[in-house]
Amino acid sequence: MPRLLLPSLPALLLLRPNVVVVVFAGQDFTGDYSKLSGIIIPGFASTQLRAWSFLDCPFSPLDFNPLDLVWLDTTKLLSAVNCWLKCMLLEPYNQTDNPECKSRPDSGLSAITELDPGYITGPLSSVWKEWIKWCIEFGIEANAIIAVPYDWRLSPSKLEERDLYFHKLKLTFETALKLRGGPSLVFAHSLGNNVFRYFLEWLKLEIPPKHYNQWLDEHIHAYFAVGAPLLGATETVKAVLSGLTFGLPVSEGTARLMVNSFASSLWMLPVSKHCRGDSVYWKHFSGGRRKSYKxxxxxxxxxxGNFSGWPTNIVNIEVPSTPGFYAYPSVTDVVETNLSSAECGLSTQLSFSAREISDGTFFKAIEHYDPDSKLLLHQLQKSYHGDPVLNPLTPWDRPPIKNIFCIYGTELKTEVGYYFAPSGKPYPDNWIITDVIYEVEGSLFSRSGNLVEGNPGAASGDETVPYHSLSWCKNWLGPKVNITRAPQAEHDGSDVQVELNVEHTYDEDIIPNMTRSPRVKYITYYEDSETIPGKRTAVWELDKDFFSRNTFTNRLVSYDYI
Structure with a gap:
């Protein structure tokens, strides 16, 4: 059908470098479109952090004063890295600030537009800036776009405990409704989706059950899940075990120290789609009679099956077979099948699935060999398995929002598994990656280019989050789905392919029976063919697009027939 042009708040989605897709969401909205608000929940490391202390930096002319930029000030990172780390790192066990320096998230739109403003650094660290510029160009009012930055270093429960973040987020929705007279569109990116999921569960404990859905309908019209790691991301394991620098001028060891001080780092661990969390509140409902908690x-x-539904095991790790090895029952059972190697004093390779990572089995198995394992187990139990609101390391169900648009990039080379071995160096550089397993357009390859056996999906991910995790939202679609595939470039409609009423089985991917030109980048739309009363779900897959780590910039692409 022709593109709708509504004199209202468009859902501007800047999906990859030089591409902006304009969507006019909520076509069933019966009110005044000018009353809609847009609320942005940024992703991991996508909010500025500012100093809330005085910190003298020896041997450097640059000190930290209150309101100075910490994340991300590359000048201070380069000239006073030890000072900078004091302001960035948290105490790992209780998530408190360094005694000498504390940092807090900035507020407002400026906190999420450019992380490191400057003539050179600004464009390189731009996140939501172009999106906001396009909103302004479309005539959107200043009070219609609301950013809700947060301290992305914290676990969800700590966000509420220290900053009352979810209370403030609830007030933000209520204020937007009162100010503009209509509900909001939620735009969540990367980890921001996990934050929004937790908010929806937290809200159940704040609002009487009979009013919960009413509150959601009044305050949230549509939810745009952009690049959502719905089943986690394998790169999280690499970050906590060997370090992930995000392109910053720091060593991987330093990056590992920093990431492992943040409890939020475990929020995106890979999870099994076959395992569900058991509510901690059952302990209270049973009057404390329940002796065990699973x-x-x-x-x-x-x-x-194999691999917890993922394409392959997430981690394969070599551990030395030492006499003390069998003193650790967590790994004894695993290596009994490899006695010959142990008897010869050779290293033993252990493999771990997504479930064994998210339930802590992996970290327990290597605690004799890695100083951070006990810390990570502590964070895992305290901040996730023991969270009274939600165990976030579980598969998502469809949020009870009227309109949901799940949008992600595909067909980029994405890491799905790792081989680790001892490096012979002291902590934090005690592990090295000996091989990486990639998913590439429906196949698995090693770093050397060899084909790897496993269970690859129909496509690959967005370079950061695997396809298996991104595409989980297809399970939110109904039993029959309409599929439309169109070129991403401007077109006259002749290249559009449509399949109607395609059968969809829960927990199985939906693979279109459509032609594809290798020179054309497509966008494929999946929508429920039978509208569920009050609910609409759509999934958009964009070829060669990536959302999780890259910036958003600026060329408008219009779709005249979609």
Missing amino acids: TYDCDEKEFQ
């Missing part, structure tokens, strides 16, 4: 309940498919 972290996960997994269905039989978890143990019948």
Whole structure:
């Protein structure tokens, strides 16, 4: 059908470098479109942090004063890295600030537009700036776009405990409704989706059950999940075990120290689609009679198949076979099948699935060999498995929002598994990556280019989050789906392909029976063919697009027939 041109708040989605897709969401909205607000929940490391202390930096002319930029000030990072780290790192066990320096998230739109403003650094660290510029160009009022930055270093429960973040987010929705007279469109990116999911669960404990859905309908009209790691991201494991620098001029060891001081780092661990969390509140409902508390309940498919539904094991790690090895029961059972190697004093390779990572089995297995394992186990239990609101390391159900648009990039080379070995160096550089498993357009390859056996999906991910995790939202679609595939470039409609009423089985991917030119980048739309009363779900896959780490910039692409 022709593109709708509404004199209202458009859902401007800047999906990859030089591309802006304009979507006019909520076509069933019966009110005044000018009353809609847009609320932005940024992703991991996508909010500025500012100093809230005085810190004298020896051997450097640059000190930290209150309101000075910490994340991200590359000048101070380069000239006074030890000072900078004091302002960035948290105490790992209780998530408190360094005694000498504390940092807090900035507020407003400026906190999420450019992380390191400057003539050179600004464009390189731009996140939401172009999106906001396009909103202004479309005539959107200043009070219609609201950013809700947060301290992305904290676990969800700590966000509420220290900053009352979810209370403030609830007030933001209520203020937007009162100010503009209509509900909001939620734009969440990367980790911001996990934050929004937790908010929806937290809200259940704040609002009487009979008013919960009413509150959502009144305050949230549509939810845009952009590049959402719905089942986690494998790069999280690399970050906590060997370090991920995000392109910053720091060593991987320093990056590992920093990331492992943030409890939020575990928020995106890979999870099994076959395992569900058990609510901590059951302990209270049972009057304390329940003696055991299970972290996960997994269905039989978890143990019948391989890899917890993922393309391959997430981690394969070599550990030395030493006499003290068998003193650790967490790994004894795993290596009994490899006795010959142990007897010869050779290293033993252990493999771990997504479930074994998210339930802590992996970290328990290597605690004798890695100083951070006990810390990570502590964070895992305290901040995730023991969270009274939600165990976030579980598969998502469809949020009870009227309109949901799940949008992600595909067909980029994405890491899905790793091989680690001891490096012979002291902590934090005690592990090295010996090989990486990539998903590439429906196949698995090693770093050397060799084909790897496994269960690859129909496509690959967005370079950071695997396809298996991004595409989980297809399970939110109904039993029959309409599929439309169109070129991403401007077109006259002749290249549009449509399939109607395609059968969809839960927990199985939807693969279009459509032609594809290798020279054309497509966008494929999946929508429920039968409208569920009050609910609309759509999934958009964009070829060669990436959302999780890259910036948003600026060329308008219009779709005249979609």
